[in-house]
Amino acid sequence: MSKQRVIARAPGKINCYFRVGPPRADGYHDVASLYVAVSLFEQIEATLRTDGELQLRLDESSTVVSEPETFPLGEGNLVYQAAQMLREHTGISLGADLNIVKRVPIAGGMGGGSADAAATLVACNELWQAGLDREELGRLGARLGADVPFALMGGAAIGLGIGDQLAPLLTRAQTDWVLIPASYGLSTPRVYAMLDRLRMGQDIAVPQEIDPDVIKALLAADAEALSELLVNDLTQAxxxxxPELGTVRDLAEGAxxxxxMVSGSGPTLxxxxxxxxxATEVMAQLGDEVGVATLAVTAPAPGARVLLSE
Structure with missing residues (x-):
């Protein structure tokens, strides 16, 4: 029997290590990534509809949407696509009102859209009592984007292939981060296209593994050692x-x-x-002296989960 209302959430992520190979024939790039989920969550509230409709709404408490009227609430939104994909996969004909609480910067390099999709899959799977396990949800999610399976998993993980071949790292050792969201977004395909342009004529190897020293530092929560090993191939793009990202990055280190580092494809730092x-000291200096908005987060954070089911 279906539920009436379910609330689920899923985390944003940063990449402690991100190597990018040359473009493949399918347009994707092979990567070697060390993902960590952070304590900044997207939330989906799914309320049952028996008429088969999927209706999306942006919650007023969303903190990262400066122009709500421009936020897509139709078939172009990953929330809609995730719910529709789950229905098609299971043959379920029920619908849902899907209320979206945005906390992860949009087009910010932190996988916010992927977290939306992951939270939607978990919420609707519970709402409609579809009965899919995490592995099945992960396979569905991978069709929506390479970061969706990790948003379902959370924690920390090595990602190979296009980022969807995940190997979890069992760690509870906490690292602390401060995020600087930008007032604008960067399109991930555009950043990758710029990277390819900048690398034109270079012989770029396909990344096969993560630097073991990065993994060791993360597992030990050795922030000093980890700081020397962070790398992101998308930074130059x-x-x-x-270009202003470079200035803000220098200000942050000066603080x-x-x-x-640039998170994913940016522009979040x-x-x-x-x-x-x-974290408090750095945030105070950036706020007082530079006027930069900041957020404190910790890692690792749990993956997509149901918060309420009734």
Whole structure:
């Protein structure tokens, strides 16, 4: 028997390590990524409809949508696509009102859309009592985007292939980060296209593994060691498209961050700090002296999960 209302959430992510290979024939790129989920969550509230309709709504409490009227609420939204895909896969004809609470920066390099999709899959699977396990949901999610399976999994994981071949890392050791969201987004395909342009004529190898020292530092929550090992191949492309990111990155490190890096395809910056106290100090300096907005988060965070089911 179906439920009446389900609330689920899924985390955003940062990449502590991100190597990108040359473009493949299918347009994707092979990567070697070390994902960590952070304590910044997208939330989906799914309410049952028996008429088969899927209706999306952006919640007023969303913190990262500056122009709500421009936010897509139709078939182009990953929330709609995830719910529709689940229905097609299971043959379920029920519908849902889907209320979206956005917390992860949009087009910010933190997998916010993928987290939306993951939370929707978990919420609708529970709402409609579809009975799919996490593995099945992960296979469905991978069809929507390479980061969706990780948003379902959470924690920390090595990602190979296009990022969808995941191997979880069993760690509870906490690392502390400060995020600097941008007032604009960067299209992931555009960033990859710029990377290919910048690399034209170069012989780029297909990445096969993660630097073991990065994994060791993350598992030990050794922030000082980890700060020396963070790498993101998309940085040069993000800076080419948004040169001001370089200035903000330098300001962040000048404010005491151990390391400031572009998160994924950007333009969100992720600042590694020693602990919560250090995060507060860095945030205060950036806010007081530079006027930069910041968010403190921790990693790892749990993957997509149901918060309420009734």
């Amino acid at each position: 993000s800076l080419a498209l948004a 005491g961050a151990l390391r400031a 992720a600042l590694l700090v020693r602990d919560a106290e250090h």
